[in-house]
Amino acid sequence: MNGDEQDTRASGSVAHAYRNALFWRWAPAMPKGIPAAFVTLLYALASAADPAGRVRFRDGSVIRIKDIAAACKADEKDVRRYLTAAVAAGVVAVEGEQRRGRPTLYVLMLTPSPDWGAAVDAITNSKRKRPERTPPPWRQAAPGADQKNGGRSPELPEDKNGGPPPELSDLDHEKERGTAPRTSSGDRPPFGSGDRPPNNPGRPMSLPHEVAEVEPQPPVDVAPAPTELPENHEPRTADVARCAVCHERMIPRPGRDRHTHCITAGGAT
Known part of the structure; x- marks a missing residue:
C-alpha cells in the first residue's frame, strides 16, 4: 500500500453509496447464517x-x-471464502480474468436486492x-461392548493377582488367638497375629485405697515445771x-582435788 487515503467520501462516489446501502438496508436484512466477519469484509472493501x-x-x-485480510483481522482463506460469497x-x-499468481481486481456492485441466500x-x-x-485407545470399546459411558470396564481373570481375596467367614473362630504382651515402656509391636497392648499412658491405678483407723493414744502426765529455784541451786551433774x-567446778580425777592451772599458779605439787 502506498499510504494515500482513497477519496471515497464524496457523495457521488460508488463507495459512499455502497456504505450507505450496507449500513441502512443490507446488513439489517441479512439472515442469521451470514457471519459478522462477512459484513466486516464488505465495509473494508468500501473503505x-x-x-x-x-x-x-x-x-x-x-x-x-493479504492486505484486505490484515484490514479485517481475518485469515486469508476465510477472506477468499467471503469474497466468493x-x-x-x-x-x-x-x-478481468482471474489467474493464479496474479491479484484479482474486485469491484463494488450497488445491487437493489442482493441474494443473501x-x-x-x-x-x-x-x-x-x-x-x-x-x-484415545482407552476409550475405544471392544466389539459387542456397551458403547455408553466408554464401554464396560475390563475384568481380570481369576488366576491373576493371587485370586479372589479371602473371606473372614472362613476363619476358624475356635482356635486360640494371640494375646497382647504386657504394657511396657517399649514401642508398640508391629502388625502381626497378636493383639496390640493396651495404650494407657498416665492412667492412675484403679485399686481401692483403704485408710487404717488411728486409735487415740493415752494421755501422758507431765509434772509441772517449778516456777522458782532456790538461791544455792546448782544443776546436778554426774560426778562434779x-x-x-x-572452788570452781572440775572433773574429779583420782589423786587430784584442784585444777591444773590452779596448781601451776600456786606452785603446789
Whole structure:
C-alpha cells in the first residue's frame, strides 16, 4: 500500500453509496447464517475502493488479498471464502480474468436486492472441515461392548493377582488367638497375629485405697515445771567436784582435788 487515503467520501462516489446501502438496508436484512466477519469484509472493501468502486490504489495497482485480510483481522482463506460469497450475492464483481499468481481486481456492485441466500450457501459449502479427532485407545470399546459411558470396564481373570481375596467367614473362630504382651515402656509391636497392648499412658491405678483407723493414744502426765529455784541451786551433774583453790567446778580425777592451772599458779605439787 502506498499510504494515500482513497477519496471515497464524496457523495457521488460508488463507495459512499455502497456504505450507505450496507449500513441502512443490507446488513439489517441479512439472515442469521451470514457471519459478522462477512459484513466486516464488505465495509473494508468500501473503505479501500476508489470513487469508481474498484478495490485498487490511485496508481492502478490492485490491493492484494493479504492486505484486505490484515484490514479485517481475518485469515486469508476465510477472506477468499467471503469474497466468493459476496460475488454470489451480487454485491461484488470481478473485473478481468482471474489467474493464479496474479491479484484479482474486485469491484463494488450497488445491487437493489442482493441474494443473501446464495451467500449463505457459498459460505456453508466452503467451510473448512477439520479432521476428525481419533478417540484415545482407552476409550475405544471392544466389539459387542456397551458403547455408553466408554464401554464396560475390563475384568481380570481369576488366576491373576493371587485370586479372589479371602473371606473372614472362613476363619476358624475356635482356635486360640494371640494375646497382647504386657504394657511396657517399649514401642508398640508391629502388625502381626497378636493383639496390640493396651495404650494407657498416665492412667492412675484403679485399686481401692483403704485408710487404717488411728486409735487415740493415752494421755501422758507431765509434772509441772517449778516456777522458782532456790538461791544455792546448782544443776546436778554426774560426778562434779569443786577445786580446793578456786572452788570452781572440775572433773574429779583420782589423786587430784584442784585444777591444773590452779596448781601451776600456786606452785603446789
